[in-house]
Amino acid sequence: MNIVDLLIFEREKVDWKDVVMSEENRKSIDQLLKEFYYLDELKKYNLPVNNKVLLYGHSGCGKTMTAKAIASSLNRALLILDLSSFVSSRIGETAKNIKMVFEKAEREKAVLFLDEFDHIGKMRGNDDQDVGEMRRMVNALIQMIDQCSDRTLLIAATNHPDILDVALLRRFQVKIGYNMPDHSALDLYYDQLLKDFPEDLKHFDRKYDISYAEAKDFALTKMKESLIKTLENNL
Template sequence: MTSYDITTSPNIISEPLNQLHLSSENQEKINHILDEFKYLNVLSQYGLHTTHKLLFFGDSGCGKTATAKAVAKELDKKIITLDLSEFVSSRLGETAKNVNTIFKKAAKENAVLFLDEFDSVGKLRDYDTKDSGEMKRLVNTLIQLIDYLPNNVLLICATNHMHAIDKALLRRFETTMEFIVPNDKELDVYYCSLLERFPEKFHNIQKKYAISYAEAKDLVFNQVKKQIINQEKAKEKLTHEQLNN
């Protein structure tokens, strides 16, 4: 299965939206978009379109992908995920054709289309390079696809390098959301939320700060796993000693 075939149903194992640690600004924007999709038919009666072209940008591991999945789950939609960094190849003509196919698939399935590593096709380019013509055509194709995206399809693009994206592409997005490394207070709240699922005896961990949510999650789970394994090893050792006495 190629990277652009991946389709995930709404019941994907992911964190519910209300359990994500979003900034108040991002939470407000997400809630507004969910409301618009809920009342899509009513809005259309007044000639109004939903806000359905979003750009998530910011630090890696701070919730862009998790938010996209949670929104799809909240809307009870399938999510089609495309990692553009793996997708874009030297055969750019074929890439443009396949991107068109993905957009059609999203429209047909009334899905959320999540394009990760969006800067892979949106980068400002030196158009004197040998691939410049094909890349320019690919970017133009993408602009047209975004412009004519059906109102029922939610497009979410994500990047860690917003500054590298062509301004013509940036103008296509109706809403942008920044995801940044959490501060100490936000991380403390997150650490508590991760640990509360485990017995209190496993809560003694070494915390780190100035890291992403993804890094904090790995940090907690690795330390808890180590404590659990050490506990089991101690039990096995005690049992072995008792049998030998």
């Protein structure tokens, strides 16, 4: 199988109004985007652009949506590689294949999104199985990241930053954390999701202590239940 077959080419345009994040995170992203907008001016002063970003934290809290919105803002292609399936299926050739992905992103000036980054970024020597191969893989990945020019924006995402190799962590100039939303944050999110629905469909017991993604699935399911019930009652 060609390495390209393992990539997801994301063409969906995501607007920042659809991305829920803290004010601190939004400021970090704004700074990142401005550095790319003023790339040529920064180069005149030999100022490096931060083009390596680590998104970490709870699943379903906005990491993938952030990557999509960044690519949309920069008007660049987004190449997504899910390392959880990639590493397990091609453990013997992983380093070589990832290098091909990096080279493709470089040629296309793309945003490269490495999802489930901890599947390859585990601390060297902490795996009982294939210790030597994992160590070589992490070393090779460190070299690839070091060689990643500002033609490419590299974004890695993980739910488990604590198991990442320290040397790998140091390569990322920008690190952005995502936490589970509290009740007030979820209420604001529910209100935004439901604002265009009829008032009589919006009344249900809201669920809390869940991620934004889980809240969206829950709320839209409730909307469908209410709508179908109304339609059936009107038959």
